Amino acid sequence: MTTVDEPARSGGRLRDAARTRAEILDVATAEFARAGYAGARVDEIAARTRTTKRMIYYYFGGKEQLFTAVLERAYSVIRQAEQELNVEHLDPVAAIRRLAELTFDHHEAHPDFIRLVSIENIHEAEHIAASEELGRIGSPALEVIRRILESGRESGLFTADVDAVDLHAMISSFCFFRVANRHTFGALFGRDLIAADQREHYRTMLGDMVIAYLTADRAAD
Amino acid sequence: MTTVDEPARSGGRLRDAARTRAEILDVATAEFARAGYAGARVDEIAARTRTTKRMIYYYFGGKEQLFTAVLERAYSVIRQAEQELNVEHLDPVAAIRRLAELTFDHHEAHPDFIRLVSIENIHEAEHIAASEELGRIGSPALEVIRRILESGRESGLFTADVDAVDLHAMISSFCFFRVANRHTFGALFGRDLIAADQREHYRTMLGDMVIAYLTADRAAD
DNA sequence: CGGCTAATTAACCCACTGGATAGTTAGTAG
DNA sequence: CTACTAACTATCCAGTGGGTTAATTAGCCG
Structure with missing residues (x-):
């Protein structure tokens, strides 16, 4: 930033x-x-x-274009973080865990970004749609996921034939929800998902979840 | 409603x-x-x-109280749906899957509710906090989850000692994200998470993920 | 059927808000 | 040093939007 x-x-x-x-x-x-x-x-x-x-x-x-500019910059930050990701040397399991943790950390560190995304969704992503810059970015993380999944499948570590975008959605959901919905969740269930002493717990939980999903043997798929 | x-x-x-x-x-x-x-x-x-x-x-x-009333009613609807949940006769694995699918279906069927929750989180749940009605509800689903986890653990089907609130968060994240962030996700990754022909795919994915997490054998925990 | 009140309508108010107009100055190119 | 332009300031404005005042009526109760 x-x-x-x-x-x-x-x-x-x-x-x-x-x-x-x-x-x-x-x-x-x-x-x-x-x-x-x-x-x-x-x-x-x-x-x-x-x-x-x-x-x-x-x-x-104007206000609208200002908001779009704000979004553009916010997204560029996460893109940057993803680009610095280096997991080529790790085995697929460790690599996926690392990637999930990067998302976890970034979401936690940038609550304003999460809020902006929530807000943009309320407005049905009209500003992103209007921005050429945001239209053609995708996510560097996606390519990384794709490669890890590939090698994990080849080495037989990952049982299922999982799509990269789907896995990205899975990881993002968990990280996003924890930050975006912390207030209503806290108010309704009396648990602060962002509490510092729970951080490691949820970080591990995310990795466990993703790895379990990738390595589980599913009957029919 | x-x-x-x-x-x-x-x-x-x-x-x-x-x-x-x-x-x-x-x-x-x-x-x-x-x-x-x-x-x-x-x-x-x-x-x-x-x-x-x-x-x-x-x-x-006033506007503020109107919004609070809107929230109260919206939450009462999901509470109702959860109360009608009947999974006592199912084995733990099937029961959890059933519960996850109920959440999945409800979120998909009530996008306005999801939006309201997003909005309320932008405002840091101040309306929920101000509402006595919403303060003391919790979620009927939680009790159900607790019982299923208990029996799953006893029967040895579930390996890990997972907390009910955590599992609820996990299930909710996936369902919530899919609906709430469909616009930005679609704009950025070109995939419509709500597309009808993907519905079964994601519904299965959610169940697989949760079951995999609950039944995976984790080395240290 | 008379009267009382909850329910409803119509019209108004004014602070606020996004945006615009017009005038001013720092920095720099020549 | 001059002149020109990008960067900046001060002030105003019209429409909006939450909230209000006050007058009106449907429906029920005795």
């Missing part, structure tokens, strides 16, 4: 387009994640920035 | 508090699910009703 954290206006240029843009994005990310698309206030975003509201329209055009 | 579907004003009373209330709730459910809390318009809800906006304030007090 190109988070802006320089001491305000000391040293750098006073008029720095890139920094102003980045600062708006930072604040907008937080504001949209906090209140949803309609609930977010452009005035509020401007107020929390060193700039004025006019600059938001100057750089992004 | 106490959905109002009588032909408008023919036959019944003109002034029917219960029906007016129910009608407002029906429309409000759709409107909140469509646009999120902040995005939903009280005027719009009123317009789609046979009543006026004033009635919403008359019966519910």
Whole structure:
């Protein structure tokens, strides 16, 4: 994330387009994640920035495009993390576990991202659909999963012929739910899925689940 | 759901508090699910009703309380479905699968409910927290899961000592994600998780996953 | 059938909000 | 040093949206 954290206006240029843009994005990310698309206030975003509201329209055009830009940046972060994934040297079981844990960690570390995705789903992914950038990314993780599944199947470790996208969905569901629904789940079942002392428990549970699924012998499939 | 579907004003009373209330709730459910809390318009809800906006304030007090009422009713529906669950006669493996499928079916059949839960999580479950009704419900499914796990463990079918709430979270994640994130997932990975011809595939996948997890032999746990 | 109240309607209010207009200045190219 | 443009500020505005005030009527009870 190109988070802006320089001491305000000391040293750098006073008029720095890139920094102003980045600062708006930072604040907008937080504001949209906090209140949803309609609930977010452009005035509020401007107020929390060193700039004025006019600059938001100057750089992004409007609220809608600003949200799209926020989404684009948020997705680029996870793409980056996935690209740094290196599991080629591991055996398939360990590799899948590693990949699942990366997703687990990233989701936990970026609750704002999760909220943005939830919000975007409420709006039926219309901003993603409108963004060319987001349209053609896919996920680097998918290729990795595909390769691991391949080698796992060849070596006979993985019994089932599982699709990479499906497995990605399975892993994501667990990680996403834990972060996205922690509030209602906590309120209804009295359990904090994000509690620090439960972290390892759920991280292990995810890996166990995925590995069990991949290595189980299913009668008919 | 106490959905109002009588032909408008023919036959019944003109002034029917219960029906007016129910009608407002029906429309409000759709409107909140469509646009999120902040995005939903009280005027719009009123317009789609046979009543006026004033009635919403008359019966519910305000937008916030209306949303809470919508949530309360939505949750009561799933509670009901869970209560009708009868798996006592099945063996643990079949029973768990049955329960998972019930969750799967219910989530798929009630996308508006899923959206409301997503929305409520954006708002950190503040409405659930404020509602006494929702505070003390829990989930009938939990007791069922607890019993199945117990008997599965006793009979030696289930290897691991799995917690009921955790298992509920696992099942819910998959079902919830599939419905809630179908738009972003579809836009990014080009796969419609809700496509009718994939339904059985994912329903089976869920059961396989849960059973595999419960019956896998894990080295250390 | 008279009267009382719950249910309902119509019209209004004003703070807020996304967006626009117009004018100002820092930085830089020549 | 000048002039030009990108970056920026100050202020306003029209429509919206949650909420309200006040007047009206259906339906029931005695």
